[in-house]
Amino acid sequence: MNMTNWYDGSCDVINAFTIISGRWKLPILWRLSFGKTRYNELKRQVCGITNIMLTRSLQELEHHGLVERIQYSEIPPHVEYGLTEQGKKLIPGLTALRDWAKEQAEFERTL
Amino acid sequence: MNMTNWYDGSCDVINAFTIISGRWKLPILWRLSFGKTRYNELKRQVCGITNIMLTRSLQELEHHGLVERIQYSEIPPHVEYGLTEQGKKLIPGLTALRDWAKEQAEFERTL
DNA sequence: CAGCATCCCACACGATACTG
DNA sequence: CAGTATCGTGTGGGATGCTG
Numbered sequence: 001m002n003m004t005n006w007y008d009g010s011c012d013v014i015n016a017f018t019i020i021s022g023r024w025k026l027p028i029l030w031r032l033s034f035g036k037t038r039y040n041e042l043k044r045q046v047c048g049i050t051n052i053m054l055t056r057s058l059q060e061l062e063h064h065g066l067v068e069r070i071q072y073s074e075i076p077p078h079v080e081y082g083l084t085e086q087g088k089k090l091i092p093g094l095t096a097l098r099d100w101a102k103e104q105a106e107f108e109r110t111l
Numbered sequence: 112m113n114m115t116n117w118y119d120g121s122c123d124v125i126n127a128f129t130i131i132s133g134r135w136k137l138p139i140l141w142r143l144s145f146g147k148t149r150y151n152e153l154k155r156q157v158c159g160i161t162n163i164m165l166t167r168s169l170q171e172l173e174h175h176g177l178v179e180r181i182q183y184s185e186i187p188p189h190v191e192y193g194l195t196e197q198g199k200k201l202i203p204g205l206t207a208l209r210d211w212a213k214e215q216a217e218f219e220r221t222l
Numbered sequence: 223c224a225g226c227a228t229c230c231c232a233c234a235c236g237a238t239a240c241t242g
Numbered sequence: 243c244a245g246t247a248t249c250g251t252g253t254g255g256g257a258t259g260c261t262g
Contacts, residue, residue, distance in 0.1 A: 010137045010138045010140075010141035010142075012209050012212040012213055012216065013137055013141075013205055013208055013209045013212055014137055014138075015212055015215075015216060016208055016209070016211060016212030016215060017128070017132065017137065017208075019215070021128065021132060022254070022255085023254080023255065023256095024255095026121045026124055026125055026128065027121045027125075029121075030121035030124075031121075038223085038224090039223070039224050039225075040223065040224070043224090050255095050256065050257080050258095051224080051225065051226085052225090052226080052227090052255090052256075052257090053255070053256075054224095054225090055224085055225060055226075056255090064215075064219065065218060065219065065222055074223095075223090076223045076224085077223050077224055077225085077262085078223075078224090079223080079224060079225090086214075086215070086218050089211055089214060089215075090211055090215075092207065092211075093204070093207040093208040093210070093211040094124055094208075096203060096204040096207040096208070097124055097127055097128075097204040097205075097207070097208060098123050098124045098127070099204070100127060100200055100201055100203075100204040101123040101124055101126055101127030102123055103197075103200060104126075104127060104130070104175075104197070104200075104201075105123065105126060107176060107197050108175065108176065111176055133234075133235085134234080134235065134236095135235095149243085149244090150243070150244050150245075151243065151244070154244095161235095161236065161237080161238095162244080162245065162246080163235090163236075163237090163245090163246080163247090164235070164236075165245090166244085166245060166246080167235095185243095186243090187243045187244085188242085188243050188244050188245085189243075189244090190243080190244065190245090
């Protein structure tokens with residue numbers, strides 16, 4: 001595998017994409033960028049997501065240090081999720097991509 | 112489906128991601144961002160890609176208006192691929208994400 | 223309330239061979 | 243040189259049901 005400059009660049013981006021790729025990662029991150037949220041509130045707001053996918057996605061994002069899980073020792077259980085400092089650093093890149101996405105959506109209508 | 116503001120935002124980004132997602136799209140786009148390239152040169156430079164995946168990826172990117180195919184009427188065949196103006200607009204977003212990706216890679220080593 | 227255990231499937235991806 | 247045809251597979255995603 002020849003690691004030329006352009007390929008290193010794309011590798012970095014591919015790794016980044018892998019972390020936040022999947023059916024539900026972006027909706028979750030987007031929602032969390034507006035503030036901490038409880039599990040069931042998140043489930044209601046990320047339309048159509050199931051327990052298993054919400055749990056899996058949150059675990060993966062937590063594993064990569066983008067999301068933090070805050071558990072309160074109460075009965076009934078009370079768990080909140082939020083972005084870590086590292087997670088918040090993702091937002092500007094996502095916003096930049098969203099700006100392109102809007103242009104792209106407009107552009108595709110003209111094809 | 113309740114289309115709140117945060118969800119519209121994530122939908123745009125999801126659509127953008129879908130277009131450029133997959134095993135080979137980013138390496139191809141990255142390479143093309145450095146200039147027009149012939150089919151077989153692209154194949155050599157995007158390490159490990161097969162004919163079928165290169166062809167498929169290029170067709171999909173062309174279909175979304177990001178890549179242009181320039182065919183010269185010669186024998187043997189001569190085809191070049193390059194980014195369209197719309198395709199070039201993608202680069203800044205990708206670069207922004209790459210900057211985060213580098214931070215993220217560094218960060219994950221500390222976990 | 224906040225999850226986990228199982229089973230299942232479609233589809234992106236790929237290996238191999240062939241062609242104008 | 244620049245592709246296409248065919249067939250096979252791994253994995254991301256989901257339906258359903260159960261639990262501390």
